[in-house]
Amino acid sequence: MGQITLQGVQKSFGPVHIIKGADLEIADGSFVVFVGPSGCGKTTLLRLIAGLEDVTGGAILIDGRNVVDVPPAKRGLSMVFQSYALYPHMSVRGNIAFGLKMAGVTRDEINRKVEAAAATLNLTPYLERKPRELSGGQRQRVAIGRAIVREPKAFLFDEPLSNLDAALRVQMRLEVTRLQKQLGTTAIYVTHDQVEAMTMADKIAVLNGGKIEQYGSPLELYEKPANLFVAGFIGSPKMNFVTGELAKQQGATTIGVRPEHLKVERNGQGGWHGTVSVAEHLGSDTFLYVDAGPQGVLTARYIGELDLHPGDKVSLIPEPARIHRFDDSGKSIRA
């Protein structure tokens, strides 16, 4: 079991409020990603759940039990750190076994569990090596091995892939997701990379300025962003925002259209007219940055190759059903 509930969790460092009251329900076995810009409090929130920081207010329930006064080790969670935090003088075996050894598990039991974990993570040939003799991806796997061997109620990941190169990151992303599904253990994963968030998560919590802006499945966030921040943060390239007269016509202060929901037409009728200022041809996609006068620079995404070049006149036609409307306070207006 690994059901985690946050009830009005707050954290201040002196006069600075880092977490301004977070409420969250994390179902057993689900993969939840905390995503947000730097300094939004996502790592702090994770550390509060881990018990590495004390809460200023509120409650953290793990399987219904309030754990705010329980020391980290007794919460039954395990954590993968950004720097991996492997013990440099211990072998891979020693690193993975350390938690079990501290828990007083018998030697045979430790060996059996360590070897099972190593086999799951393809670490068996490296068991007797020291961390400094391993590559980045292998160290990452040792850190994960150290987490899974204790059979925790939940895994906590603190930006674990940010030190890896792009190719390895994609590979580890898949491995982590697959492993989590296979073990069926609850996982909380902190990242600033929205692609990681969208691909790995069952549910995403978008954080900004110490508040949870929205909590929902990746597609929910993509299709029904609760406010301007979430709309702008989720999706790449970023959603286009238009204010002024055009928005008023739709009964909103701001309207937003994603680049992939703008139909591009050469010298077409209707829609918004503009001039291509930059065109990025990726083969699979074409990104157009269109200077649309009063609406500012709009981004459009065309699937496939589109033979347009800077200076060409285009018109952009938003799909009516895909226009997001936001009110004065930035909240989404639902029809």
Next chain:
Amino acid sequence: MATQQTQLLARTLLTPAVALLFIWMIVPLALTIYFATLHYNLLDPGSESFVGLENFRYFLTDPAFLASLQNTLVLVGSVLAITIIFGVPLALLLDQQVVGLSIVRLMVIAPFFVMPTVSALVWKNLLMHPVSGLFAWIAHLFGLPAIDWFNDAPLFSVILIISWQWLPFATLILLTALQSLDEEQKEAAEMDGASAISTFIYITLPHLARPITVVILIETIFLLTVFAEIFVTTGGGPGLQTTNIAFLIYSQALIQYDVGSASAGGLVAVVLANIVAFFLVRIVGRNLEA
């Protein structure tokens, strides 16, 4: 990139410095070896004559030699043990966040900046003096008889003074090492359920292995040649109880005016220092390998 030209240039430019250093080293060594083979006593001028290895035989069979060798080893070993056993917890304390820490750190490090003669005099006359010393006054407060430190426990007193001087050095090195310990590693250990003691044994202490090695090596080099503290406090006495090798050589040369024997003693000391260095590097040196 080191091309042949730059290598030649580098060697040419380095030669004067290396040559000077070499002469600086080789002249005293050669002279010492030369004197060690002479009967050469300052009280008996004009009688210099070649005696072969007689001076070495005299020095090595002198009962004072074994006594002073033992004193040297006891002194080095005790000071090393005291500075590390007290240095580690001190460094751990100084690594904590407390108010006024910068002042505390400065105070802890201060003894290292006091020159050996001065600190020895302070200990001898202000602290350990059986009549006017602070320790005698404290003992008197409790109605106890004052201890005459330099008569009753002379070697221990010297060890105490030298440890007081070297403790800051060990603490400082260990403190900087502690500050370089990755915070996430400690947190990982905390998540793994390690208690404070387990964290210390399994995480902190292995991290300190290398700085402890450095402390042992550096302190040994300096402690083998301790002289000022002994000269100022006990003068090697009572009897031979606080005479170490360095002090024995001094007394041969400048109390007995026997230059030949003192030179032989100096060479013996060089060999002994190398033997100690050899074993030290064998025992603790592998910690320094990356």
